[in-house]
Amino acid sequence: MEYAACSHKGGGLSSVRRRAAAFLDNLTGEENPGTIARQNSITKWTNIGDEQCLVGDFKARKGDSNEAAEARLCALTAFEVARRLLDENDPQCEEVAARIEAGIQCLEVAPANIERVKIASCDCTELLAYYVPAGNHDLPTPAVICISMEDESEATLLARLLPAATNRDMSLLVVSHRDVSNPARGLSQALLSSCLDYLSARPDVDAARIGVYGEGMSAALATDFAASDRRLAAAVCDGGLWHWTRMRASVVWMSRIADEPEDGMVSAHRSQLMRRLRCPVLVVTGGRGVVSVSEAMKLQTECIEERIDLDLAMPRMIKSSGGSIENFVTSDDCILGWLKQKLAFNAAPSSQQTDLPDINAQVLGP
Known part of the structure; x- marks a missing residue:
């Protein structure tokens, strides 16, 4: 065969x-x-x-x-x-x-050693997650909290990321959108902070090098989490664009104003949340995500002017009558490569250009 x-x-x-x-x-x-x-x-x-x-x-x-x-x-x-x-x-x-x-x-046996772990959450319940330790056990390594898309389980995300994470010396904590999303203000961030607490307490994880990665609507959760918890060292998120787009649509609908706001006002609101983030950010735009390419590129331009460390990734998508199909292989390699780079001991400061892995479509650095 x-x-x-x-x-x-x-x-x-x-x-x-x-x-x-x-x-x-x-x-x-x-x-x-x-x-x-x-x-x-x-x-x-x-x-x-x-x-x-x-x-x-x-x-x-x-x-x-x-x-x-x-x-x-x-x-x-x-x-x-x-x-x-x-x-x-x-x-x-x-x-x-x-x-x-x-x-x-x-794979829940050696050598992968995938663990099904329980994390004590803020409301006294237990959150189930998958934990995959890095291959290097000699020194504490970086770790990433990975949040699945709203219509996918944590097992589905784990199965996709595991092959891409091999030999990257990064631990993964994989949770489902369903388990960490909550309409109550601040509760999602608290649940994700519990995940960060869990990782920080593990001896095989470097608490100073923990990132978050959210897909689909979870990208907005990752943005809110990164803005609320300064311990994060990197975030793959939506850069606040989902909240901005929703707020803008609501204002237009309620005011029935057809005229667009002034460019300066639009720019200020669009980058408002990004100013609260203190870690490097990668925004994955286009395809099945919640971020439009045009808005993401405008945000990146504004971040360059304000010296905010933001990169864009645009996966290659194939359009068909059944929807879009993403080249997840090159996309995952790009995203995990970016996270490994930003969580490295000598990560490049925000004022420098970084050499991102090829995503086979386009990755734009500041």
């Missing part, structure tokens, strides 16, 4: 991820859900994942735990490609989700 055999060679995971990235880059908008080409691709990537699971089981029986873990990470990447291709109402979604869940369960 071609794809199973690649796990026996060096660079098995990197090979599968390169193949996945190239496949997603070469998708065309004509490959819509339900077409023969799309179904063939779903079957292909599901089969690749199944083959890698068999390799993982075989290696585990032989006692090769590292190679077994690598094969299972290859499987998670393949299943994620298949999941992206599926229409959300397709019955196959449940089958792929079950495969992903089984893959996570297999």
Whole structure:
């Protein structure tokens, strides 16, 4: 088996991820859900994942735990490609989700050592999360609190990020949007601060190098969290643009004023929340996110003028009748690469240009 055999060679995971990235880059908008080409691709990537699971089981029986873990990470990447291709109402979604869940369960043993942890929250309840320690156990390492999109579980996000996080010497604490989002003012920030408290107390985590990463609506949660808790060292968030856009729409609706506010006033309001952040920020714009490209670029221009450390990332998206498909491989590599850079011991100050990893679309630094 071609794809199973690649796990026996060096660079098995990197090979599968390169193949996945190239496949997603070469998708065309004509490959819509339900077409023969799309179904063939779903079957292909599901089969690749199944083959890698068999390799993982075989290696585990032989006692090769590292190679077994690598094969299972290859499987998670393949299943994620298949999941992206599926229409959300397709019955196959449940089958792929079950495969992903089984893959996570297999990795909850050495050497991955994925932990299911309970975090005491501010309202005396317990918050469940996944914790993935960094590979380096000699020194405390950076850590990132990762918040899933509103319509995805923490297990789904973990399965996608695990292959990308390999060998980055960063620990991950993965939580679901559902568990940390709360309409009560300040409660979401308090819940996320409990997560930060948990990480800060761990001996394998450097408390001075903890970041946050929010996807979709969780990007707005990450912004509020970074503005309220100065302990964070980096944030992948929306830069306050969701709140700004919502507030602007409400004002226009209530006042029935068609005229746009003056540019200076718009600029001041748009960058108001960013001034409260004291850590480097990466705003992921376009695609399935909540931030428009035009507003993000205006915000970046204003941040450059005020010497605020903000970068933009714009993942490559393929448009089809079933929605947009993101090249998650290059996107995740870019985001985790940016976090590793900003959480490094000698991170570049905000006044300097940083060399960001390639996202295969465009990453704009100040």
